[in-house]
Amino acid sequence: MIPVILSGGSGTRLWPVSRQQMPKQFCDIFGEPLQTLTLKRCLRMGSPWIVTSKALQTLTELNLKANQGDGANQGEAVKVVYEPVGKNTAPAVAALCKLLLDQGKGDEIVGVFPSDHLITKEDAFLKVVEFASAVAKENRVVTLGITPSYPETGYGYIQTKTTSLKDQAGLKAYSVVKFHEKPDLKKAEEFISQGGFSWNAGIFVFKVSHMASLFEKHQPTLWNQISALKADASNLGDIYAQVQSISIDYAIMEKLSEAELACVPADFGWSDVGSWDAVAALQKGQDIINVKGKDNFVFGEPTKNYSMIGLEDVIVVDTKDALMLVKKGQSQDVRHVVETLTQAKSPLVKEHVYEYRPWGYFEILKDTENFKSKIIRVNPHSQLSYQSHAKREEHWTITQGSGEVVLNDQVIPVKAGSHVHIPLGAKHRMRNNSSEMLEFVEVQLGTYFGEDDIVRYQDDYSRN
Template identity: 45%
Template sequence: MITVILSGGSGSRLWPVSRESYPKQFCEFFDQSFLNNTIERLRPFGTPYIVTLQTMGALTHNAMTQSGIATDRLLLEPLPKNTAAAIALVVHHALQQNLGDEVLGVFPADHLITDVGTFQKAISLGEEIAKNNNVVTLGIQPRYPATGYGYLEVGSQAISTSKTTMPAYPVKKFCEKPNIETAEKFLEAKNHYWNAGIFFFKANHIAKLFEIHMPELWKRIKTIKPDLSNLKSVYSNLMSQSLDYGIMEKLTDGVVCIPGDFGWSDVGSWDELARLQEEKLEISSSANVFSFDAADNFVYSSHDKVIGVSGVDQLIIVDTPDALLVTRRGESQNVKKLVEMMREARLPQADGHSFEVRPWGRFEILSDQANHKVKRLIVEPGRQLSYQEHQKRDEHWTFISGNAEVVLDDKTIAFKPGEQIYIPRGSKHRLRNPGKVPVVIIEVQTGQYFGEDDIKRFQDDYDRV
């Protein structure tokens, strides 16, 4: 089986931790990121392909490196075009490699699964059923009448499989997200399951379904060259549509659901994280919380901070270095509205963090004023920044930890912690980490303009020249 992880998403529901520049799949609420957790539970089924946006390339590359998987399985979309285009891209890639008879397993990157053993058994069963030219999906046993998920209506007669302890049922239809009255009826009927967006199908079978139900998209996808050199031009002409809407809702037979619980959650809100914590799932928060005469509050911090809570109940408090969220429990779905308000006000905190991840490591903005900017840079072992120059700023580097090398106007200089270097504007320079531990420096920029576009690159290991 070829496993495929779809790693998209805009990142606004769990603001301020998740943002457009650092969406949910990269957040580490449970010791490691959702994406790394997804990679780990799929490991028994081989190395996955990961489909994500080019803007998420560095983040995804780092996650793959952390999990020890080959980065040649990374497919970067130039534009967001929803799940149909992403899956069609992988299908086309598989057919180009003569893998049409292989089963593809498609998984979202940002879901939580706590019953991994049962989940993996369901994956094996899904592969088995899909080999007979069926489309297979996993259905989640609903816990309450949710209006935020699509549903699967299944038949009453289980199909015959090799696993008698794990039933599978024919899908009668895919149902759109319901209103509350309809969701209550679905829950009472006991033959409706949440649609988790997990699918299994043979590559050549889903290709035929694309040909039938989304012929224009499939026609364009088939023109993509093996080296992906025309990917951007093809994508610019694709419609944005989900696989559910484009194909699944149109199928009348040959679709099978494997229902289960799997300890599944899409962790789609702060209220859901609070519920998970109440169920004794450990959340990786750095907050040191002191509470007096307060009950049922959920407090989270992405960095070490002492937080005192007194005389309030049923609050959600989320703290990051540059933003703070306070809302009532049961109201966290309105966070998206707050983000939209911030975007209208053109606040950078709506979509961006005070830190950014780069292929060589990351940097954090410590101070950003009219006449100076201060950053902390962390360069991973064996990596280096581009050989570059600036026209509008000078830079002063102080080395904090690790042994570094600086190339300044073609001259290489070694530095150790406690030393400094001045880099005047117009000088070609780069920072390199030849060691085995991260290099940390404090960079002080002086001048009148500090935008990231004031970089002229002469050489770059990551094709950014």
């Protein structure tokens, strides 16, 4: 099988931890990022592909680099397709099929897996995928359904026939009667009592050539556009400028007949981690001192003490620049907070106080009208771009490690305790040529401190 990880999302449902520039699959919520857990799971099936946004390239590459050496050189095993802009799942799957056809892999079976789902019963999951692959070889698109344990209103449902198509080792595949949108509570209760309904997990398995033929049949315009994609995907930007934004469910799945589509219902400890209520149900959270209160949950700063007095069923999410409190059962309404912040053009929707770069990361300590300060960490044998600023000067104080500052082509050795002044307009870069992390504090003085006040002259990572 060729496992394919779809990694996208706007990062709003788990705000304030998840944000547009750090969506939930890269957040450390369960000990390891969901992207890491998904990648490790997919490596057990074959050599994975990742289809993701160009905007997430740095996070994707850092995640791959962090997972190298885990029994396989994942950086070499994984192929990545960077979409210039998100156009939903149908163009992503169509582009993938075209690239695989160009490689002569039309008869291969593909499994498509969201990067931000949690699966706690991995062995059971892999058996379900193996069974679904066998069904997909018979030219059926196979969806994985989740056996519902309660009348959930936050998921779509898959209605199946009662007689199975194929049985194997306790698993059964059924023809699909209909996809149902997220129901209200009364309708969800009817689904559960009636039987033959599964939650739609957004996981599906197919043969490459068969899916390509379905695109040609049901989405001829889209497939005609995607068919112009070069084998090296170098013209993907031009093609994505034309294609319609549409989900694979609307584009293909809901147009298939009972003979073309199958569902394998199963229980493998699945969650789409779609809300803080889901997170609170899946983990203990931080220790809390409860006084005359109970059933509270905190996801916050590990060095802080959290105490609750007279409160019950409260979820607290605490980051360095935002605090959210919500009653359990109402965390889906976080979207209203995000909408309000978006209308106010608040950076809290997009950015954290820390940001990752290919060379390391920085954390904003203070941001005022008069100055901005950061702590910057540069990975071993890495360097910042050679750059200048038009609206600010900078002061660098080295706090850990050693390296070199290049200032207007002059090389200045630095170590812990060194200070370097970067005048306005001067070309400069920090270089860590050691095997240890280099850390320094940067204080900016000037009239504007935005990240876009950068002119790059040399860059190891081909950024503009």
